[in-house]
Amino acid sequence: MRKLTSPESLKLFSKRVRTNNRSEIPKMEQIIDEKCQGLPLAIVVLAGLLSTKEPSNWSKVTGRINFSDDPSKAVLTLAYQDLPPHLKPCLLYLGLFPKEFVIPIRRLFRLWEAEGLVKCSNQGSPEEVSPEKYFEDLVERNMIEVARWRLDRSPITSRAPGILHDNVFPDAAESGFFSVVTTFSMHLPPTPNPSSDVSTRFLRRAAVYTDISKFQDEDLKHLRSYISFNNRKGDTPADEVNQLLHKIIKMDGFALITVLDLEHVYKPVLSEVIGKLPLLKYLGLRWTFLDSIPKSVGDLPSLETLDVKHTNITCLPKSIWNSKKLQHLYMNNIHLDVPIRKQLPHESPPNLVTLRGLLIGKKSPSKDWLNGLKGLTTLALTCHIESLEEIIVPWISESLKNLRSLKLRSIDEFSRPSSLPLQIMSDNQSLSELYLTGSLPPEIGVTQLPQTLKMLSLAVSKLEHDPMPDLGKLPNLNILRLFARSYLGKEMTCQSKGFPVLRVLKLWMLEELEKWTLQEDSMPLLRELEIRRCAKLNKTDGWQRLSSSLKELILTNMPDTLEEDIKKRKEWEKVRITVNIWEFDPLPPDTAKA
Structure with a gap:
């Protein structure tokens, strides 16, 4: 990026700094010019650093920045030095990932926990x-970039700024915090000074x-974390992981490995020897396309x-269900039915x-x-309708008081969407995200849903009565998604003062919807509206009221008359409008049981 002018630099700084005392910002113009020299990265990092300080101390903090040929490096060095001790290892941990690598938040958080960098459990x-x-x-502090956001503005993926890989992470590797093994070389910590009492040439992470192949047995003796990015193409299973584990087990001493992350490694070969890793807390096999895992995985005493x-695994070792320390279990429709139920542990x-x-x-685990x-x-x-009615729905409603996110799908014996006997969930007062797939009772009343809901998604719900009057009363609802056949009616009305904080609304494949009415003061904060394949929707009333808050409107395969009506209205001129014409397969016939 080109260097910014003085006014542009101040504008960027003003946008990224967080302070209630905005009057102090203009006073920083000269200091920003001197210290950052128009470099956007330096300005952003400086804004993040000063966001943690009182404005009265800003000049004192910037006075610690040494002039250099690279202002970005100087600012970044100061920002890193200013990090609290508990944040430094969390930031350095990102150095294990390749430069510009997009890291799933889910993966990063679980690794931090396994490494003991964050203390977190359900206790x-x-x-x-x-x-x-x-x-x-x-x-x-602008030390981590969010690469992708969810609709509710929570992060999905992240990455470390490239300058960290160039200027901060090499020092972390040099000190022995982690090591990087590439195709060309292996960057291990240097051989320690002979006069030193403590040896640092240990491969820890x-x-x-x-x-x-370049690992020596001595290098592996203190290995705690192994994260593989060997994403070679082809259909040959990766046997090197099994070789590594056998080397570790055969060595004298105690196996210290706590993290084994093989995400995206094609079919890594794992044998029963993995059960001999008593300290292993994290086992990541996502996108490995494995067909099975060793039975001894269920015996790992420390597994969290x-x-x-995203594997081909359909069955887990029964001992997994008796794991005392297991906290997070991510699967892909792994079946739990009669043969497994009979062997389930008592606890x-x-x-x-x-x-x-x-x-x-059809047969769910026991209620106990x-x-x-x-x-x-x-x-x-994903549950068979018989299990839902008898056990699962009552269990969710009555016992899961700490539940924050629930995704529940009802199926019949042919795996088609089936009925979903929703019970009153008003006692689930921690629930903020709810995704239901299956036909709901004739009327879904707001009293059946917790007032804490922030995100609601419905699919194949087959509601015959307009749900909007009731849903509009949910005081915290930020995101509403009505997917295919969630509503079967012809008219929909959002009542006055309904949906007070709704920001995102998606209407997909509501095949019978013809008219949508928005009464005064409905959805006052709506910013994003997407309508897809509602082929009969050609009458709207009150839409012009959305133009004051709406930022984006997406219309996909919608009637031309609707598009033309919107485009000719002057009040929509400031709204970003996207019109898509896509090829879709026809919706399958509605054969699910009502």
Whole structure:
């Protein structure tokens, strides 16, 4: 990017600095010019640093920046030095990932926890701090970039600014915090000074971009974390991981490895020897396309995170369900039915917080076993209708008081969407995200949903009565998504003063909808509206009231008359309008049971 002018520099600084005393910002113009020399990165990092200081101390802080040929490096060095001790290792940990690598937030948080950089569990101890808080602090300091946001403005992916890889992370590698193994060389900590009492040539955390042929046994003796980025193409299973584990087990001493992250490695070969890693906390196998995992994985005494999402695994070792320390379990419709139910331990994992991707057939686990999962905060289930009616829905409504996110899908014996017997969920007062797939009772009343809901998604709900009057009364609803066949009516009305904080609305494939009315003061904060394949919608009333808040309107495969009506209205001139014509497969026939 080109260097910014003095006014542009001050404008960027003003945009990125967080302070209630805005009157102090113009006084910084000369200092910003001198210290940052028009370099956008230096300005952004400086703004993040000063956001943590009182404006009265800004001049004192900037006085510590040494003039150099590279202002960005000077500012970044000061910003890093200013980090609290607990944030420095969290930031340095990003150095394990390749430059410009987009890191899923889910993955980063679980790794931080496994490494002990963040103390977090479902026990609620006073000394615990969530990884979200650490991440937010680093983002506010502009030390981490958010690459992609969710609709609710929570981060999905992140990355480290490239300048960290050039100027900060090499020092971390040199000090032994981590090591990087590339195709061309292996960057291990230097051989220690002979006069030193403590040896530092230990491979503690390894980011591996190739195979492990260059590892010596002595290098592996103190290995704690192994993250592989060996994403070679082809259909040959990766055997080097198994070789590595055998080397570690055969060595004298205690296996210290706590993290084994093989995300995106094609079919890594794992044998039963993995069960001999008593300190392993994190096992990441997402996108590995594995067909199975060793039975001994269920016997790992310290395992906290198991991620087998986007694999071909259909069954987990039964001992997994007896894991005492397991907190996060990510799966892909792994089946839980009669054959497994008979072998389930009497007690369920007591510390489980995240359970995603479980498929429950006609016979669900016992109610006593399910009641042991009281600490769940995130739950994603696909269930046969019989299990839902008898066990699952009552269990969710009555027992999961800490639940924050619920995704529930009802299916019949042919795996088609089925009925979803929703019960009153007003007692689930921690629930903020709800995604329901399946036909709901004739009327979905607002009294059945918790007032805490911030995001609601409905699919194949087959509602015959307009849900908008009731849903508009949810005081915290930020995002509403009505997907295919969620509403079967012809008219929809958003009543006056309804949806007071709604910011995102998506209407997809509501096949019968013909008219949509917005009464006065409805959706006053709506910023994003997307309508897709509502082929009969050609009558709107009150839409012009949205133009004061709306920033983006997306119309996909909508009637030409609707598009023309919107484009000719002057009040929509400041709204970014996108019109798409896409090829879609026809919706499948509606064969699900009502």
